[in-house]
Amino acid sequence: MTGRAEKRQGKAGAPKRSKVVRWQGLLIFVVLGALVAGAWLLFVDRYAERTIESAGTSIVGAKVELDKADVSLSPLGLTLVGLKVTNPDSPMTNAFEVGRIAFHMDGPNALRRKVIIEEMSVEDVRLNTPRKTSGAVASTGRTPLEQLAELPSFVIPNVKEAFEKEKADLRSLQLVTGAAADAETARVRWAAKLKELEAAADVEKYQKRYAELKARTGKVTVGNLLGGSADLIAFQKEVKGDIQTVTEAKKLFTADLSALQKIAADAPAAVRDDARRIIDKYSLTPSGLTNISRLLFGPKIAAGVRSALQWDERLTPFIDRVKEKINGKDVVKPIRAEGRNVRFREDRPLPDFLARLAKVSISLPQGNFAGRIENMTSDPDILGLPLKFAFSAENLKGLRSASVEGMFDRVNPGARKDILNLRFRGYEARDVKLVESASLPVSLGEGLADLDISASLENGALKARITAGVRSARLAVGKGEERPGLAGRVDGAIRSALMGVTSLSLTAEITGTPEDFDLKVRSDLDEVLKSAVGGLVRDQLAGFEGDVQKAIAAEVDGPLGKLGTGLKGLEAIGLNLDALNKKLADLLKK
């Protein structure tokens, strides 16, 4: 066989090899694709579980755990089992646990990265369940109201301490010190003015001129009579002008002097007012007794409001994603990705996440709650509908009926409005801690309570009203740490008064902003406590008020002395002005 023939045979025998494509690569691509798909199917559940846990933890600020996640492809859906969300304020407690969450998603929209759920089922929700391990907790500040836990107003304060704190703000001291300085300034000013007037209206010169005039008219000629009369008229006019100037200056002087004299006269009253103000501020006065409900229940209510506001804030990323405007485009931060997502006009606008209806069942020790949440979405502005929720239950164990309903309206970002209405009827309260004070712990041993809460947060303005009525009540006042003196006696009086309470009503009104809200609490306990401790407080206050007055008077004494000296100097100037006026008037009489 020739070489050429061998070459031909070889070419025919070997498969033709393309220089551009490798067909084996196609096979490998398919195999690799299948392997990746297989691995995805194998691990997608675990991946979904981890994703939900990590995203949830970062949003809530405490551990979020999930027992199992099950992703189904046909139909596309997700089932979550055993979701536990730690309460960030109480790391050993789950804020809630959900037994099972199941939903199906719209497949084509899922490809467009939109999670659209027509109906979601949320079963076996349990609240405040204990945890075996701790979750992370973000530290939170306390409002001044919450810091009143030890009821400091029951203690009559130390006079010196109260006085030192208030010294800078004493109105009497400011008034008298200012007046003393004014008196000195006025004295210097009027002394100068007096000299100026005395120089202008020199009585001795006038007397000389008068003598000359008189001498000139001594010889009776027509010329003398006519000329002397004209000079005399001019002289009289000049003196009258000076008298007028001095009289006007005296008027101004009198006004200055009177104002300063009035301050000196009012000083004792100002001292008394300051003493009263300090007493009102630092002790439990009869008028301050009306505030006792706030002191008793305020910290607990404020803590509840703050907790509700924190949850509102934590839920915000779910119900209203932060959107920026860049070059007129909406730009949003994706929950689990780098960068930002820029949005464009859609032919059929849909939110990125939407659960039109979630049916929720909550299991509480008292019984089961049923409810529904509508229009859960991260983009309410696109959906154009607010999130609404409503839960209710009847004939629960220890609770006749309960209903919770509300709305998160973020449709218009410029006019956001959150509303919560809560209504409990016939709640059989047992051992509910009302006041967690070391010296006076108060709890509701038992009672039948009705509670209504209506709250709204509209454009940063918080408004809430809480009304509670308790019948067949038995208040238990614990034996806390005994305080000495009046504080201890007040504690004792309050303890006795509260033990006799069988019913109470309470109204709390909250207004302001989430960061700084004001709380007003009214209760029929106020009258009970006022009559119980009012007498004690009044007796003690009499002495305290006297001591405060003395302390203020001692402080005011120095400036008051200076004011007196200044006034005396001014009065002397006043006399000199009068004397000048008199001398000028005497000239005219001549």
Next chain:
Amino acid sequence: MIQSVIKILKVLNSETHPAQISLGLCFSVIVAFTPKFSLHNIVIYFLILFFRINLSAFLLGSFLFMGVGALLDPLFHRIGLALLTAPWLERLWTAFYNATMWRVENFNNTVVMGSLFSGVVLFAPLYFAFNRAVLYYRKNVYAHVQKLKIVKAIKANDFYQKYQSLKDWGGLS
């Protein structure tokens, strides 16, 4: 480490055409810069396997450029944001936004857009740069490298010998 060195030698010293090595490296830049499981990356994986592009260069490049990509994410975000918010491109992006395929691609994410744009823009210049680098290496550096003791030691290694035996396996070099 030894495997990486072997791969480098294998890639650079093989008889593979410089264009095939350069294409592998250029595609690796796009894959390394952008999110791994993007739609365009699946297309790139297909191209790499189906066409005679140097797979080792692609894998090695992906590994090397991955860190660079992570460091450049803030820059990609800015580039992507500028492109996606450019008024003159709005009609194009709006059309893309309403097409399912482009939504799967997640083109409207600033980092995806910025990194993909950067990778595509750099593709042609890098292709020529890599081509020249490979040619230069083969002409001026290859002989010196072969004389290095470490290279001789590696070439004497069993693993390297086995790797050499797979050199032409299925044309996947």
